[in-house]
Amino acid sequence: MEEEEDEGVWCSSDSGDDDVEERKSQNVDALIRGNLIVKRQSLLPRVLSVSQGAAVCRKPFKPPCSKSDASGYNQDLTRRLSARKRFVPWGSSSALPRPALEELKLNVPVSVTESHVEEVKLSLPPGIDPLVLWQWHPQDSDNGPPEANFTTITVDPFLVRFLRPHQREGVQFMFDCVSGLCTSPNIHGCILADDMGLGKTLQSITLLYTLICQGFDGKPMVRKAIIVTPTSLVSNWEAEINKWVGERVRLVALCESTREDVISGIDNFISPQSNLQVLIVSYETFRMHSSKFSSSGSCDLLICDEAHRLKNDQTITNRALAALPCKRRILLSGTPLQNDLEEFFAMVNFTNPGILGDIAHFRRYYEAPIICGREPAAPPEEKKLGAERSAELSVNVNRFILRRTNALLSNHLPPKIVEVVCCKLTPLQSDLYKHFIQSKNVKRAISEERKQSKILAYITALKKLCNHPKLIYDTIRNGSPGTSGFEDCIRFFPPEMLSGRSGSWTGGHGAWVELSGKMHVLARLLAHLRQRTNDRIVLVSNYTQVYGNK
Structure with missing residues (x-):
């Protein structure tokens, strides 16, 4: 081993202070003149002071203990380290020792044992039971041998304590589907169609972490998982996983990355030697690089957020995801499924391919009778057949669709x-409003019947004026449709608005807010809430321009 160093910089520790100062001054002079001499010097004599150091370094590493007693040494060390671990149960002020290692069978740390279940009970708050997703019973001889060491799959308590009753039910439902515990052997996926706000993300993360850590045979059921989501939600999923499970899961999120970073991240994820467990990627990125996921071991669990995007099975994105060699598929959608049966079939067939037959059989057996039975003039026998097929379809799909x-x-x-709050118009808004209702075009539209078609456009213009006069200013400056009624209104706007580049406002944020009664009230309300509470606020507007110009 050699290192490159300056000939004069390094000196022995035995040198005197005068020698050190003289050597430093020589180095400075040499550096200024450009005559600094660099040579390669062996590093070995400086760090190895034994005789025949080079020969010693070439010898293979010898462990401190022999192979014969290594096993006993490791077990003894593990037992002594475990004895030092303590934990404080919920609501207790004293620490309790953890169960012995022999009872926990920590030689396979990803598994859950009966003694682990007892630990879960102790660490949960009062009134919250452990969430046991699966437990082996003697009568279930087909699901596992009686002598199996691991007989339960249990959600970790640090997640269970945050789950509400409907979320526990959702985690159990998804587990039954993706693990093949449903009555039908062809079901390996599910659709979680809960309304927004019911915690679909937390339920999915809970199941994901459980399957990464546990399985029927004591080994993880999922080794690699892919979460596909709209581009705007990639970072949100990364933040949610870090929030709930922290660094317990090794993930890579491809958000706003260059092409080189995307390719490198995907290659690292699908590599057999990689320790990455979760890939978070957008629909567009997956579509462009779908060929990289063609191998059978690239994905064990697929989670698709905003899955109503998959209602058209003819899109390239849908086909790329459908070709992924992964049976366990979870679709998340807060948008209720509509009455279009073919879109419904596309999502169901993506989740569990072939569960309803092919598209031709679905149209003939389900779609045609159901549509004919809905017609008001349909004969009784067609209405009866349509109701029967609709009920049969519901029974078949309700095994893997959960909607709350x-x-x-x-x-x-x-x-x-x-609370309905009426906000007073600012002087600018008031002047624009008076000019608008007194304009010739507006008066003519109100008085003449043939101008009634423009009334709706005028109402829309007034709604924009109530939000912020800048919306009217942009319409006038760009000459867009809808300027009727606001002719010669530029004179009402403050000079600062005209001085900015491309008409941009230069008066500062406070002055910008003061131009709108709504914005003025909203700004004061938000400032008050920020000082008094930690609440999160959702602002809803009919016009995206309101946000774009804020």
Whole structure:
């Protein structure tokens, strides 16, 4: 081993202070003149002071203990280290020792044992039971041998304590589907169609972490998982996983990355030697690099967020995801499935391919009778057949589709209070409004019947004016449709608005807010809430321009 160093920089520790100072001054002079001499010197004599050092370094490493007693040494060390571990149960002020290693069978750390279940009970708050997704029973001889060491699959307590009753039910439902415990052997996927706000993300992360850590045979059921989501939600999924499970899961999120970073991240994830467990990727990125996931071991669990994007099975993205060699598929969608039966079939067939037959059989057996039976003039026999096929279809798909509404949250949320606040117009808004209603075009549209078609456009213009006069200013400056009624209105706007580049406002944020009565009230309300609470605020507007110009 050699290193490159300056001939004059390094000196022996035995040198005197005068020698050191003289050597430093020589180095400075040499550096200024450009005559600094660099040579390669062996590093070995400086770090190895034994005789025949080079020969010693070439010898193979010898462990401190012999192979014969290594096993006993490791077991003894593990037992002594475990004895030092303590934990404090929920609601207790004293620490309790953890169960012995022999009882926990820690030689396979990803598994859950009966003694682990007892630990789960101790670490959960009062009134919250462990969430046991599967437990072997003697009568279930087909699901595992009686002598199996691991007889339960249990959700970790640090996640269970945050799950509400409907979320526990959702985790159990998804587990039964993806693990093949449903009555039908062809079901390996599911659709979780809960309303927004019911915690689909937390339920999915809970199942994902459980399957990564546990399985029927004591080995993880999932080694590699892919989460496909819209581009805007990639970073949100990464943040949620880090929030709930921290560094317990090794993941890579491809968000706003260069092409080189995307390719490198995917290659690292699918590599057999990689320790990455979760890949978070957008639909577009997956579509462009879908060929990299063609191997059978590239994915064991697929989670598709905003899965209503897969309602058209003819899109390239849908086909790329359908070709992924992964049976365990979970679709998340807060958008209720509509009455288009072919879109419904596309999502169901993506989740569990062939569960309803091919598209021709579905159209002939389900779609045609159901549509004919819905016609008002349909004969009784067609209505009866349509109702029977609709009921049969519901029974078949309800085994792997779970839909809950926000009514479940009524017991967990305070009563809803709606406050209507009327905001006074600012002087600018008032001047624009008076000019608008007194304009010739508006008066003519109101008085003449043939101009009634423009009334809706005028109402829309007034709604924009109520939000912020900048929306009217942009319409006038760009000459867009809808300027009728606001002719010669530029004179009402403050000079600062005209001085900015491309009409941009240069008066500062405070002055910008003061131009709109709504914005003025909203700004004061947000400032008050920020000082008094930690609540999260959702602003809803009919016009995206309101946000773009804020």
